[in-house]
Each structure stands twice: as structure tokens, then as C-alpha cells.
Amino acid sequence: MYRFLLTRQWLITMLIALLLIPATIKLGFWQLHRHEARVARNELIGKALTDPPVPYDALSSTPGFAVPKDLTWRAVTATGEYDPAHEFVVRKRTDSNGSIGYFVVTPLKLSDGKGTVLVNRGWVASGDGATQYPPVPAAPAGEVALTGRMRADETYGASGIKDRSGLPDRQFNLINTEEQAKESGTALLGGYLELAATTPAPADQPQLIPEPNHSDIGPHMAYAIQWWLFTAMIPVGVWVLARREAKDRAKQTGEAETLAEPVPA
Structure with a gap:
């Protein structure tokens, strides 16, 4: 039923999927490390600004x-x-x-x-x-x-x-x-x-530069989760496509057998 998985088209599809899995996992960890760096930076800035x-x-x-x-x-x-x-x-x-x-x-x-x-x-x-x-x-x-x-x-x-x-x-x-x-x-x-x-405070001065924003952690953690969800979807997607093609092939085979049956005289 699943012998079509050995065809050239499906072998290439599964190879691409196997290559995508480690790539998306790595991209997820890259975003995680960016999140950790952002959090560490915010903590450092917050401490520096609040120290005497x-x-x-x-x-x-x-x-x-x-x-x-x-x-x-x-x-x-x-x-x-x-x-x-x-x-x-x-x-x-x-x-x-x-x-x-x-x-x-x-x-x-x-x-x-x-x-x-x-x-x-x-x-x-x-x-x-x-x-x-x-x-x-x-x-x-x-x-x-x-x-x-x-x-x-x-x-x-x-x-x-x-x-x-x-x-x-x-x-x-x-x-x-x-x-x-x-x-x-x-x-x-x-x-x-x-x-x-x-x-003493001057009567006129340039526009003071505000403190850096050290509360925004950015979207990096959300991006990391998205990459890992995409990683999980890759094998699921391949399985769904394989199931769909298997059903289509089975249906085509059944229709061909029906057409090949002799018509009673």
C-alpha cells in the first residue's frame, strides 16, 4: 500500500523533511539564545540604573x-x-x-x-x-x-x-x-x-535622552516556539500527505478493478 514511498518523488520529499527538522530546531534555539541575551541585557541595564x-x-x-x-x-x-x-x-x-x-x-x-x-x-x-x-x-x-x-x-x-x-x-x-x-x-x-x-537646572537645554527601555523582552521566545512547532509539524505533514496519497491510490485501484469486471450478458 505504501510502496509509492520508494519512488523518486517521495524519497526527495522525505529527504527534504529530514533536512528541515534539524534546521528548524537550530533556528528555535537561536531565537531562544537571543531571548536569553535580551533578558540578561535588560537585567544588567536595570541594575545599573538603580544602583546608587x-x-x-x-x-x-x-x-x-x-x-x-x-x-x-x-x-x-x-x-x-x-x-x-x-x-x-x-x-x-x-x-x-x-x-x-x-x-x-x-x-x-x-x-x-x-x-x-x-x-x-x-x-x-x-x-x-x-x-x-x-x-x-x-x-x-x-x-x-x-x-x-x-x-x-x-x-x-x-x-x-x-x-x-x-x-x-x-x-x-x-x-x-x-x-x-x-x-x-x-x-x-x-x-x-x-x-x-x-x-542648578538651566533655563534652556537640549532634549534629554530618555533611559533605555529595559522591560521589553522582544518576540524571540515566541519565534523559538513557532520554529519548534513547525519542527513537530514536518513529520505530521509528511504522514498526512502519505496517507492521502495512499487513499487516492487505493481508490484509483478500486475504480480500475470495477471497470475491468465483465458485464453480464
Whole structure:
């Protein structure tokens, strides 16, 4: 009844099914690992944001310091005076609504004399054109106390941003302390501070960057379950097709035998 399974067509079908099963299982585990990584990232960010703030230079005390993952988003404080002469903007950055503009980055000379920190003061809209420096609220004068989040230097390799030369004056593609140290001749502590609050509060300032969303786990677990359900459906589907063809062949054989029977005289 099932001898048709040995035909070329069915052997190819079953071979494809056998190849699909391990592939879909692997895809399911891939999505599971992405889910686990997302959950671990959210937990890390949540812990970093809720831990008591510490002075920035207690974590990054030297130029070139590479901020590790467990310190990224760490709540930090800094006290000092802004250096508006070396302020710059970072191109093609979006606000919470997806509008394209600039990040405003201003160096802060720490009051304890331990160095200078880049501070991302927030987002501003584009001005008259990409070649013009955008309208930027002035950095507060005098000594200020900041709270914010520690961030690692951006790099072309990690960000996927292309390294483009010939940009307008004081416009850059990345927030990178090594690049800015060469540009300004100032020794900068590694990483940078993403501003959350300023004391005393300025009358006008760029749009502050909101905290990262660390509650959304994404759809990866649902995708993993879908792949594994599809895995289970493959042999079931082959069995259903085989049963259907077996019934069709049996029906065709019965009809052929009926037609072949002699008609009584």
C-alpha cells in the first residue's frame, strides 16, 4: 500500500523533511539564545540604573579607559565646569519620536582636577541644513553638578556607522574620546556621560535622552516556539500527505478493478 514511498518523488520529499527538522530546531534555539541575551541585557541595564550613583572618575580615571558591559548605563555623577570652546555635535541622531537631528556633546572639566569628561547634553533638531551648525542651547556657565548614565565610546566597527571625512566644522559621526582628544588636544577620561539632570537646572537645554527601555523582552521566545512547532509539524505533514496519497491510490485501484469486471450478458 505504501510502496509509492520508494519512488523518486517521495524519497526527495522525505529527504527534504529530514533536512528541515534539524534546521528548524537550530533556528528555535537561536531565537531562544537571543531571548536569553535580551533578558540578561535588560537585567544588567536595570541594575545599573538603580544602583546608587557614583562619581564618574571613580569608574573611569584614565584616558582611553574602555567601559565594560557591566558598567555601561551605570548611574554616575560629576561636578565641574563646561568647556564650550570644544563643544561639538554628532550627526544623524534621532529623538524619541524618530526625528533626525544632532546630539550635543560638551566637555566638562571636573572640579577635583582628575580630568575632563565628555557629556552628551541631549538632542537638538537640525538647523537650516546639514552643512550648518545647528542652534544649540548654551551650556550652563560656572560650576554644575550632573547626574547621568555612563556610556562606552562609540566606534565605527560596533555602530555600523560609516567613517566619512570632510564633515563641517565641529560636526562628527561618533562620540569617541580618542577622536576628540586628538581634535582638541585635551586628555579625556574614557567613555562619556549621558546627561539625566543638572544642578542648578538651566533655563534652556537640549532634549534629554530618555533611559533605555529595559522591560521589553522582544518576540524571540515566541519565534523559538513557532520554529519548534513547525519542527513537530514536518513529520505530521509528511504522514498526512502519505496517507492521502495512499487513499487516492487505493481508490484509483478500486475504480480500475470495477471497470475491468465483465458485464453480464
